[in-house]
Amino acid sequence: MNTARTLSDAEAAALYDLLNPWDPARHPGDAFHHALVMAADSVLDVGCGTGGMLHRAREAGHRGRLVGLDPDRAALDRARRRTDVEWVAGAACDAAWEREFDLATMVSHAFQCLVGDDEVRASLTAVRAALRDGGRFAFETRHPQVRAWEAWNASNAAEVVDACGRTLRIRHHVESVVGDVVTFTETTCDPVGTVLRSDRTRLRFLDVPTLDAFLTEAGFAVEARYGDWHHGPVTGTSREIVTIARRG
Structure with missing residues (x-):
């Protein structure tokens, strides 16, 4: 979403x-x-x-x-x-x-x-x-034994320069872990921190x-x-x- x-x-x-x-x-x-x-x-x-x-x-x-x-x-x-x-x-x-x-x-x-x-x-x-x-x-x-989702947080954000020359920052936030389903949000921001897009994903x-x-x-x-x-x-x-x- x-x-x-x-x-x-x-x-x-x-x-x-x-x-x-x-x-x-x-x-x-x-x-x-x-x-x-x-x-x-x-x-x-x-x-x-x-x-x-x-x-x-x-x-x-x-x-x-x-x-x-x-x-x-x-x-x-x-x-x-x-x-x-x-x-x-x-x-x-x-x-x-x-x-x-x-x-x-x-x-x-x-x-x-x-x-x-x-x-x-x-x-x-x-x-x-x-x-x-x-x-x-x-x-x-x-x-699942590695619990990869524990590393999906703001401290592990990535940066990339897009086709327009903008430096974008992509960070993740885990919202919930229910059974074997992890729900998290990926947020893309511009250099000053303005949110450009936020996508919620569920993975099993x-x-x-x-x-x-x-x-x-x-x-x-x-x-x-x-x-x-x-x-x-x-x-x-x-x-x-x-x-x-x-x-x-």
């Missing part, structure tokens, strides 16, 4: 790219997913956002079918700068394909935006239906047993599970739960 909108949706999408550039050469998580995408003939990126992953795949020579799905129209407008990728407006549960893809992805912790049980179930069902028999679904969630932090119960119910089998981007196991200190699940 947006409570301040001086910064437009289009400007917010551009700002996202500045703060989160997709770069497999610099970021191990990006490299992990990039390798999977490049090895698959057809890919559905659920929650594709501004399309960075699929843009890079095309630039790297991917010749197969690439489809990005996202409910954020401003992000999709930015993604559509490339016309050699299919861009579709909609949430994960809106995916209406039947056995068309070898790989589905949800990167950048997008899976955590699925908050309610019914939303998780409907989304997994739709993603599974979109995969061919034996197709794979790759995604990651932040491991599933543990491994709960996550796997949802996957099994939806008809997936866990093929691989990692606790980091270098294929290490999930341990008591892992920050990530990286999952590759196969359609059964």
